[in-house]
Amino acid sequence: MAEVDLRGVSKGYKDTTAVDDLSLHIKDREFVALLGPSGCGKTTTLRMLAGFIRPDSGQILIDGKDVTNVPPERRPTAMVFQSYALWPHMTVADNIAFGLRLRRLPKTEVEDRTGRMLEVVGLPGVMKRYPSQLSGGQQQRVALARALVLGPKILLLDEPLSNLDAKLRVRMRDEIRRIQQELQITTVYVTHDQEEALTMADRIAVMNKGVLQQVGDALDIYDRPATAFVADFIGSSNLLSGTLRLAGPTAVAQVGEARVPVEADGLPDGAAVTVSARPEDMEVLRAPAPDAFRLEDPRLVNFGAYKRLLGRHPAFGQLEARVPKAFALGKEPVYLRFTRARAFTSDEGDRS
Amino acid sequence: MAAQVPALPAIRLSWWIDDARIRRMLLRLFAAALAVFIGIPLLTLVLWSFAGEWFWPNLIPTQWSLRWWQEVLENPRVTNAMFLSFTIAPVVTLLTALVAIPAGYAFARLDVPFRRTLLLLFLIPNAFPRIGLYVSLAVLYYQIGLIDTYWGIVFLHMIGTMVYMTWITTATFRSIDPHLEEAARDAGASPLRAFFSVVLPLAMPGIIVASLFSFLASVDEAQGTLIVGTPHYITMPVLLYTLISSFQRPVAAVFSVLLALPSLLLLIVAQRYLHSEYVAAGLGRV
Numbered sequence: 172m173a174e175v176d177l178r179g180v181s182k183g184y185k186d187t188t189a190v191d192d193l194s195l196h197i198k199d200r201e202f203v204a205l206l207g208p209s210g211c212g213k214t215t216t217l218r219m220l221a222g223f224i225r226p227d228s229g230q231i232l233i234d235g236k237d238v239t240n241v242p243p244e245r246r247p248t249a250m251v252f253q254s255y256a257l258w259p260h261m262t263v264a265d266n267i268a269f270g271l272r273l274r275r276l277p278k279t280e281v282e283d284r285t286g287r288m289l290e291v292v293g294l295p296g297v298m299k300r301y302p303s304q305l306s307g308g309q310q311q312r313v314a315l316a317r318a319l320v321l322g323p324k325i326l327l328l329d330e331p332l333s334n335l336d337a338k339l340r341v342r343m344r345d346e347i348r349r350i351q352q353e354l355q356i357t358t359v360y361v362t363h364d365q366e367e368a369l370t371m372a373d374r375i376a377v378m379n380k381g382v383l384q385q386v387g388d389a390l391d392i393y394d395r396p397a398t399a400f401v402a403d404f405i406g407s408s409n410l411l412s413g414t415l416r417l418a419g420p421t422a423v424a425q426v427g428e429a430r431v432p433v434e435a436d437g438l439p440d441g442a443a444v445t446v447s448a449r450p451e452d453m454e455v456l457r458a459p460a461p462d463a464f465r466l467e468d469p470r471l472v473n474f475g476a477y478k479r480l481l482g483r484h485p486a487f488g489q490l491e492a493r494v495p496k497a498f499a500l501g502k503e504p505v506y507l508r509f510t511r512a513r514a515f516t517s518d519e520g521d522r523s
Numbered sequence: 524m525a526a527q528v529p530a531l532p533a534i535r536l537s538w539w540i541d542d543a544r545i546r547r548m549l550l551r552l553f554a555a556a557l558a559v560f561i562g563i564p565l566l567t568l569v570l571w572s573f574a575g576e577w578f579w580p581n582l583i584p585t586q587w588s589l590r591w592w593q594e595v596l597e598n599p600r601v602t603n604a605m606f607l608s609f610t611i612a613p614v615v616t617l618l619t620a621l622v623a624i625p626a627g628y629a630f631a632r633l634d635v636p637f638r639r640t641l642l643l644l645f646l647i648p649n650a651f652p653r654i655g656l657y658v659s660l661a662v663l664y665y666q667i668g669l670i671d672t673y674w675g676i677v678f679l680h681m682i683g684t685m686v687y688m689t690w691i692t693t694a695t696f697r698s699i700d701p702h703l704e705e706a707a708r709d710a711g712a713s714p715l716r717a718f719f720s721v722v723l724p725l726a727m728p729g730i731i732v733a734s735l736f737s738f739l740a741s742v743d744e745a746q747g748t749l750i751v752g753t754p755h756y757i758t759m760p761v762l763l764y765t766l767i768s769s770f771q772r773p774v775a776a777v778f779s780v781l782l783a784l785p786s787l788l789l790l791i792v793a794q795r796y797l798h799s800e801y802v803a804a805g806l807g808r809v
Contacts, residue, residue, distance in 0.1 A: 223705055243708040250709045256702035260724045269720070270710035321710065 173234060173247070173324035173357040174199050175220065180229030182215055189215040191381040192229070202351055202358045204372035206365060208404070212381040213361045217327050220359060221250045233325065249323035253330045255314040257302035263289075263313050264298035270321045288316040291350060308339045315347070319354065326351070326358045332367065344371055365405050369393070377401050399515035402447035409453070411446040411487050415439070415514055424514055427486030429464060435514040448512040453492035455480060456506040463506035466490060471500060480505070565783070571776035591773040595781070600762060605781070608759040612741040615677050619684040619737050624730065627692025628722070632701065642693065645686050656682070657747040664751050671755050679747045684737035691736070695729025696722065735793050739786050 175197040182190045190212040197203050205213035218224045219231060222243035231239045238246055257266050264285055271281045289295050292312040302310055311331060318326060331347070332340045348371050351358050362368050368375045369389040377384040377392060377400075385397035396402035403410055413426035415433070417440040423430045424446045433446055456463050466482035473496070480492045482505075492507055571577070575588030595601050629635055630642060648656055660679060661670060669675035699722055707717035723730075745760035752761065759782055767775045 221705075221709060223708075243705070244711045244713060248709070250706070252702045252706060254700060254702055256700065256706040258703055258706070258721055258725075269707070269712075273711045273716070317706075317710065 174232075175325060175357065175359070176230075176232040176235075177216070177220075178230040178232065180216070180219060180226045180231060182212075182219060182224060182226050188381045190219070190226070193378075193381075193383050194229075195376055195383065195386065197357060197359065200355050200357055202348070202360065202371060202373045204360045204362055204368035204375045205378060206362055206368040206375050206404075207378035207384075209363055210380075211378040213363075213378050214329055215381075216378070217250075217329055217359060217361045220325070221248050221327050222246045247324035248327055249318035249321055249325070250327040250329065251311075251314045251318050251331045253333060255302075255310045255331075255334075257310055257313055257317070259302055261301075262298065263300050263302065263305070266302065266313060267317045267320050269317070274321075284320055285316075288320040289313075291319070291353070292316045293346065307335050308343060311335065311343060312346075315350065319350070319356075324357065326356050328358065328360045330362055331360075332362075333364075340367075347371065369405075377404065379404070396447070396513070396515075399445040399447055399517070402513065402515065406449060407491065408447040408449055409487070409490050411448075412517060413444060413446060415442045415444045422514065424512070429484075429486040430462075431509050431512055432462065433509075433512045433514040438514060438516060443517040444514040445517050446512050446514050448509050450479065450491045450493040452509065452511040453490070454508040454510050455492055455494055455498070456508060457503060459506055460508060463508040464490075466505050466507050469500055469505050471498070482507075568776045568779050568783075571773050572780050574773055574776075591771075591777045595774055595777045600757070601778070604757050604759045604762040607756060608742050609785075611673070611676055611680065611758065612738045615680040615684055615741040616734050616737045618677065619681055619688045620730065620734055622681075623685055623688030623733070624692055626689050628696050628718070630689070630693040631696035642690070645689050648682050649686055653746055657750045660747070661750050670751055671753065673756065676748055676752050676756055676758070679751055680741040680744050682747075683744065684740050687736040687740065688733045691729055691733035692726065695726045695733075698729075699725050731793060735789055738789065742782070742785060 175195075177193055177195045180190060180193045181188070193212075193216060195203075205216055207213050215224060219226050222238070222241060222245075226239065229239075230237055233247060258269070261269070267285045267288060268281050271284060276284075285298070286295070289298065292315050294309060294312045294316070297305065297309065297313075302313065305313065311334075314331070328347070332343050335343060344367055347360075360368070360372060369392075372389075374386060374388055375392050376386045379400045385392060385401050387395075392401060392405050396405065399410065402408045411424070411426045411431065413424040413431070415435055415438050416423050416425050416430070417435075422433050422435040422438075424433045424435075424444055426446065431446055431448075433444075435442075435444065438444065454463075459465070464484050464487070466480070466484060469480060469482040471494075472479045472481060475496070477496055478494050478498055480494045480498070480500075482490055484490055484507075490507060570584060572591055573587050573589070574584035575586030575590065577584035577586075630638055635641065657679070660682075664670040664675050669678070703721050703725070704717050707721045708714065712720060742758075743760055745758070745764060748756070748758050749761045749764070752758065759778070763775065763778050763782065766778055
């Protein structure tokens with residue numbers, strides 16, 4: 172059992188609020204990703220969990236016990252740092268064994284657990300080397316082993332893959348997920364890379380400017396974004412700003428001269444809204460239709476597996492649609508129709 | 524979005540830095556100049572100390588002798604001064620380290636109020652002619668009974684060495700990634716334990732260099748020691764002043780070589796230590 176409970180946690184620096192009244196419950200054995208752009212407060216949140224930063228207000232509970240004022244050395248958490256933070260003057264074995272020796276475990280057990288942990292992270296036979304003699308990926312594994320060897324209740328990872336090249340990043344991603352599943356350890360993972368968050372985590376907590384925007388699984392976050400920021404940050408979206416017009420059960424957003432049918436959960440008539448539509452929710456037509464808009468200056472960008480159709484509209488500005496790779500432009504005009512668009516209040520959208 | 528501004532053609536004034544041949548030549552020239560300015564006077568000293576007979580215009584002595592060395596080493600005033608110098612310098616270094624290492628750490632890591640001002644304060648003794656400071660210190664020493672005492676000299680030397688130590692250790696501690704320390708805390712180490720297990724070993728090269736400077740500065744200090752240490756506490760450089768005016772030239776040369784010897788030895792030791800694998804691993808960050 173290892174649950175984490177953040178209750179109304181806030182942390183401010185001189186003139187900025189790093190984390191604003193954040194509440195988040197992390198279940199036992201859950202893998203939660205804190206996702207957001209740099210400066211969104213995700214690392215501050217993680218460091219408060221580890222005990223390196225004391226929140227200005229709010230409570231942090233681990234397994235129901237208040238650890239808000241407990242120093243890092245007495246918390247059941249272990250952290251993997253972005254820079255790995257391996258001690259350069261110690262061998263790999265000494266790095267991993269450091270915490271075990273502090274606990275005065277017998278020598279044979281220290282050696283045993285160190286060796287076993289290096290096997291878990293898939294790196295046997297480097298015990299006597301120094302960190303500087305290892306590659307980035309290997310250092311990453313040693314950092315993971317050092318964190319896991321103490322059997323922490325909660326594993327904290329601070330952008331652990333950002334210093335690796337793209338190929339290795341994907342491999343380590345699967346590896347970390349595998350180890351997490353194998354050890355059944357509650358994990359909090361900080362990243363700015365949505366692909367990492369979407370593929371690794373059970374649940375994703377999206378943050379922006381210190382405020383928790385939405386918590387949900389990958390499908391929730393992508394399909395049902397709670398705020399315009401989430402819609403924009405996760406995947407790509409066409410964003411338009413306009414005014415909401417309600418007429419019975421249907422809602423449309425008035426954007427300049429144009430009207431776009433939208434989903435608008437409970438927003439009032441006349442509200443200023445940001446409309447978001449995924450490129451794959453744009454239908455491409457070859458002939459005019461009642462609710463289709465002519466796309467000016469259409470051009471195609473090839474992404475291999477698919478293409479993107481880009482263009483402009485006098486009211487909407489830049490628009491983007493995802494089209495199959497066989498799609499080709501001719502001389503005739505193309506039209507776009509919004510098959511699914513969501514409206515968010517603009518207050519939220521302005522924060523992005 | 525602003526239009527892209529076309530880049531100006533780069534004008535390089537330092538084109539000669541790029542030419543490997545010119546660069547190598549400049550480097551050699553510099554090394555040669557260094558050797559001439561430092562090496563030749565030192566070599567002359569060594570030659571003088573072993574000279575039996577050396578008249579103009581001979582480039583090297585015409586007769587060699589150990590007479591001067593014998594004369595110096597058999598002089599009890601010299602051996603006393605040597606003994607005093609080498610008992611003061613280690614104590615000065617140790618005491619300075621005990622104060623400056625924690626101070627340097629605090630300046631580097633903690634939110635010390637008026638940090639810059641305090642660091643500058645350490646520089647003040649170096650910003651004015653020292654002699655004024657020493658005279659006022661001597662006045663103070665008379666009042667509190669530290670004049671002409673061992674500890675009086677030690678404290679006086681520490682005024683100078685504190686600067687080296689604090690500044691160098693501050694820079695050293697600041698160059699150590701704070702995450703390394705946090706990782707130790709995270710693994711269960713208390714703040715003190717994290718300092719001794721992680722920070723201090725990594726700071727060792729800087730601390731050794733700073734200690735070396737302090738040791739040499741203490742061995743070398745003459746002005747202040749002369750003022751607060753006479754007549755009973757005569758260190759090597761103080762004695763050297765009297766020797767220069769009252770003895771023959773070769774004696775002063777022997778003495779200078781004696782004075783330069785510890786510096787040389789320490790530098791060689793430090794060089795070996797600083798290049799050892801342990802430190803290389805410690806500083807070999809990717």
